[in-house]
Amino acid sequence: MSKSRKAALLSILRYVILIGLGSMVVMPILWMVSTAFKGEAQTYSPKPVWIPDPISLDSFKKFFGIYNFGRMTINSFVTCVGAMIICVAFSCLASYGVTRFRFKGRKTFMNFLLMTQMFPSVMLVVPFYAVLTKLHLTNSLFGLTIVYAATNIAFSTWMMTSYFDTIPIDLDEAARIDGATHFQAFWKVILPLTIPGIAAVAIYVLLNGWNEYMYSSVLINKDAYKTLTVGIVALNSQNQVHWNDMMAASSFSCLPLIILFLFGQKYFIAGMTGGAVKS
């Protein structure tokens, strides 16, 4: 077989595999969106209907109406933005300390960060529940924010450290010679250079917070403080499950993350993979 024919065949094979596997990814998602726009009759039609006719917006109207998902969306948003701010601030400080200074316990600290990934979250649920109950922080968005921050700080710091590592230490030296304190060198010189790393950590924490279910379902049982994921799953346990309503809420809940990802894709992927690729 000639070389160019072989290349053409390989290229066709690539598209066949990509389109085949790609449709396995896309079809469930399309089915979710399609169901979201259906009325009751078409949702339960024996023959699958891919394009709803007529297109019904009822499920989306109910989202903000009787289901009160507007409130839950705000709750989810507030907690994950809060957790994000804490994680970004703490992980930047810690990464600066770890990459710029040599001190006793530095290695232990880094190892400890990775070790926290071994803690089963379900194992932390019981103590979190016990501790937060004692502090009267269950049924509180503040309590949930703290939990989200706590569970994400370790990996955030790990990601951030690999980013700080790429910034030459000479810059700190120069700032120090010009009379800057350590904190000024960090704040004015180095931090502005780590914006892409910060973007990656921010997306990572927002993603995890927005998607989190277990902690939220245990720590919150008052409707006013429920988060979106818990609200959506609760629809599944009602006597009659309205799949079109549930799929509408599901589609809606995915949108912010997809938009966020499309904008920050480059930074996020670089940040996620930085630590693993270099080490």
Place this chain on the structure above:
Amino acid sequence: MARPAAARKGILNNHVGYGFISPAALAMIILIIYPMLYGFYISFFNTNLVNKWKFVGFKYYLQAFSEPDFYQSILRTFIFMLFVVAGHFFLGFLLSSLLNKKFFGRSFFRVIFTLPWLFPESVIALLFTWIMNPMYGVLNAILKSVGIISSNIGWLGDGKRAFPAVIFVCIWKGYPLVMTMLLSGMQSISADLYEAAELDGASKWQQFLHVTIPGLRPVINTTLILDSVWWFKQYTLVYTMTGGGPGKATDLISLSIYGTAFNDFRFGKAAAWGIIVFIICYLISKIYRGVLKDE
């Protein structure tokens, strides 16, 4: 990155570093270490956390190994983890190799294949519960229309099918992370190495074995450890899809622990099981590290 020795000198043994790591370190001590130690503490008690605190010592730890609920659940979780991680790496390698070349539509496919990563686990669980619905599910409709099955199948309600069905969904959700990691790793391997291999007459497959795999080793190590541990602890997807059932068919250890704590209110026992799972996860990472280093 190697730093010049002179630049390094000024920062050696500097205690200012403590100041910078203290917020993160304190937060971790208060919010992770303390709850964990507290969990360790209550694992010695028969307690409902409210009015019953009976000291039982190591009873729950010793009991765990003679209790079928526990060790069967651990075994099930191991099998689950093996299939899920194998699936992630199979798809991860396949897709990252395909996407590592330049071709028309590459960025489009990259975004498509990343999508499952962005969806909440709970949403994916509900979506597939709906797709696999025995009465109205689109999966049955499609399979019937191409003649693979003749009557509706309850995928998640059947003791034999629920476990593979859940594994399938977990592979669907988790492969993008592995794919992205491997892809970044591949892109960091210098093209010169491939050219040199080509000059030496290495086939594509040989290049993959002798250039790609060794170049990817650090990425594979980290990803394998994190992916295994993360999926060993999996809770949300499986809980939402099956609640551990039917019977105990999909009762992973995280679900057992959760049920023991919040359905049976046996918090001490649940905490003890949690500690054992932590030790197992820690051992998994140690074993991987040992094995992968020796090669």
